[in-house]
Amino acid sequence: xxxxxxxRKPASEADPRDRLLEAAIRLLAAGGPEAxxxxxxxxxxxxxxxxxxxxxxxxxxxxxxxxxxxxxRFGRRMEEVPRGDDPVADLLALGLAYRDHAxxxxxxxxxxxxxxxxxxxxxxxxxxxxxxANALPEGQAAFxxxxxxxxxxxxxxxPCEEEPASAAAQIWxxxxxxxxxxIAGFFGDDGDGVExxxxxxxxKLAVGIGAAPEHAARCAHLIAAGRPxxxxxxxxxxxx
Amino acid sequence: xxxxxxxRKPASEADPRDRLLEAAIRLLAAGGPEAxxxxxxxxxxxxxxxxxxxxxxxxxxxxxxxxxxxxxRFGRRMEEVPRGDDPVADLLALGLAYRDHAxxxxxxxxxxxxxxxxxxxxxxxxxxxxxxANALPEGQAAFxxxxxxxxxxxxxxxPCEEEPASAAAQIWxxxxxxxxxxIAGFFGDDGDGVExxxxxxxxKLAVGIGAAPEHAARCAHLIAAGRPxxxxxxxxxxxx
DNA sequence: ATAAGGGACATAACAACGTTATGTATAGGC
DNA sequence: GCCTATACATAACGTTGTTATGTCCCTTAT
Numbered sequence: 193x194x195x196x197x198x199x200r201k202p203a204s205e206a207d208p209r210d211r212l213l214e215a216a217i218r219l220l221a222a223g224g225p226e227a228x229x230x231x232x233x234x235x236x237x238x239x240x241x242x243x244x245x246x247x248x249x250x251x252x253x254x255x256x257x258x259x260x261x262x263x264x265r266f267g268r269r270m271e272e273v274p275r276g277d278d279p280v281a282d283l284l285a286l287g288l289a290y291r292d293h294a295x296x297x298x299x300x301x302x303x304x305x306x307x308x309x310x311x312x313x314x315x316x317x318x319x320x321x322x323x324x325a326n327a328l329p330e331g332q333a334a335f336x337x338x339x340x341x342x343x344x345x346x347x348x349x350x351p352c353e354e355e356p357a358s359a360a361a362q363i364w365x366x367x368x369x370x371x372x373x374x375i376a377g378f379f380g381d382d383g384d385g386v387e388x389x390x391x392x393x394x395x396k397l398a399v400g401i402g403a404a405p406e407h408a409a410r411c412a413h414l415i416a417a418g419r420p421x422x423x424x425x426x427x428x429x430x431x432x
Numbered sequence: 433x434x435x436x437x438x439x440r441k442p443a444s445e446a447d448p449r450d451r452l453l454e455a456a457i458r459l460l461a462a463g464g465p466e467a468x469x470x471x472x473x474x475x476x477x478x479x480x481x482x483x484x485x486x487x488x489x490x491x492x493x494x495x496x497x498x499x500x501x502x503x504x505r506f507g508r509r510m511e512e513v514p515r516g517d518d519p520v521a522d523l524l525a526l527g528l529a530y531r532d533h534a535x536x537x538x539x540x541x542x543x544x545x546x547x548x549x550x551x552x553x554x555x556x557x558x559x560x561x562x563x564x565a566n567a568l569p570e571g572q573a574a575f576x577x578x579x580x581x582x583x584x585x586x587x588x589x590x591p592c593e594e595e596p597a598s599a600a601a602q603i604w605x606x607x608x609x610x611x612x613x614x615i616a617g618f619f620g621d622d623g624d625g626v627e628x629x630x631x632x633x634x635x636k637l638a639v640g641i642g643a644a645p646e647h648a649a650r651c652a653h654l655i656a657a658g659r660p661x662x663x664x665x666x667x668x669x670x671x672x
Numbered sequence: 673a674t675a676a677g678g679g680a681c682a683t684a685a686c687a688a689c690g691t692t693a694t695g696t697a698t699a700g701g702c
Numbered sequence: 703g704c705c706t707a708t709a710c711a712t713a714a715c716g717t718t719g720t721t722a723t724g725t726c727c728c729t730t731a732t
Binding site for chain 1 (some may be wrong): 682683
């Protein structure tokens with residue numbers, strides 16, 4: 193094998209573990225959870241299935257690492273959202289970025305939330321059950337961003353006896369549910385879900401934690417006007 | 433084919449198809465999606481795996497039928513929620529019943545929303561992709577109940593330029609997301625998620641579609657006071 | 673410099689899964 | 703009474719994750 197240790201690797205042949213993880217995420221995005229197979233993955237990186245066990249210990253733990261990586265990327269994407277001086281606009285922008293990132297990586301998003309168990313595989317054990325709790329610490333970083341944004345809205349707004357963490361959990365629930373239903377195709381392929389559902393939903397919740405109704409509505413309209421266009425979103429699976 | 437009366441079937445041995453479906457739902461609730469295996473199911477009803485293919489055509493279509501049955505039960509449960517003369521109270525009660533039913537059948541709920549693909553099985557085809565779209569007509573009946581409740585709130589409340597279907601979709605998103613996160617254990621096992629998150633969330637949304645804030649809050653408090661107690665919810669899988 | 677040791681990997685085998693092929697027995701129509 | 707079709711059991715097939723085994727090559731100690 194030409195992968196020398198001291199020698200300079202062709203940059204494409206990085207750490208085999210990273211190559212496996214990257215290929216797994218690629219397979220997931222392209223073919224859904226059922227494409228996450230040891231043999232297919234090994235063929236993708238030009239190795240044998242043993243590589244999965246040497247570097248991860250099994251498919252279950254590899255999937256856990258995919259979830260962790262997904263949360264890391266998610267947190268990074270949330271951090272990149274530019275902050276302005278309007279807490280309400282920032283909160284809505286954060287929610288929109290959340291939705292956009294999720295719909296850019298629908299399969300990964302579903303897997304992150306334990307939502308597509310990638311197959312009740314054998315082995316008898318519980319290998320797959322890896323709910324979100326396992327890869328959670330990385331997810332809490334992303335959640336912390338939401339809590340901060342919510343806190344700013346509450347502090348800037350009128351009186352609100354609600355705890356920021358609770359309010360953030362409510363907003364997270366709403367956006368999470370919307371994202372999953374949009375990914376599942378419940379809202380049709382019109383592509384107007386953001387303007388028709390997500391932004392009004394976010395507006396109601398912003399008002400609920402103290403934002404001025406007309407101000408929140410104005411922010412929502414501004415964001416809607418600033419979005420490129422209602423583009424068709426293609427699932428990795430290309431269902432109907 | 434009718435269930436023979438004259439034959440000596442002990443009444444518990446009804447239509448084999450129903451026995452299979454019932455056993456499959458039982459297996460799902462008890463052991464999660466990975467317990468939905470042809471061999472295990474056949475053993476459960478004392479038949480061979482061929483029964484799955486004679487009566488359903490395969491595991492994929494059996495799972496589709498499970499989803500359909502799940503939506504039917506869901507719709508029935510929504511219909512049973514008593515309606516009063518207060519549209520806001522009715523809407524909140526409907527949301528609570530939604531959450532209660534989902535947490536009574538967490539595995540079934542997740543499967544219904546395509547959320548746990550029961551394993552990317554082989555066969556090469558797409559057998560599993562059965563998203564919600566397949567079993568949707570039964571689900572729309574349940575959704576229609578929500579639209580009706582939302583419509584009553586909008587009509588009874590102040591001016592609201594929102595379409596009832598859109599408002600209902602937003603509320604559905606919120607409750608759906610909350611339910612999934614609670615099932616996934618994101619809100620801890622304190623059992624206070626309903627009072628701390630779901631009811632405030634529902635209150636904000638009710639206000640957002642025209643309900644009077646103090647009235648909505650009063651309804652929420654009444655419902656919270658009327659609930660038995662924050663009981664521990666045990667997942668079928670008994671994780672951690 | 674040389675030999676021992678260990679990690680990474682390929683190959684092959686194993687158990688379990690969904691599915692299919694094959695055979696059999698029973699119920700209903702002529 | 704025979705014929706056909708349906709329901710079912712049994713067994714085999716292909717694919718899955720996993721494990722056992724062997725073989726390199728690099729590292730390290732002597």
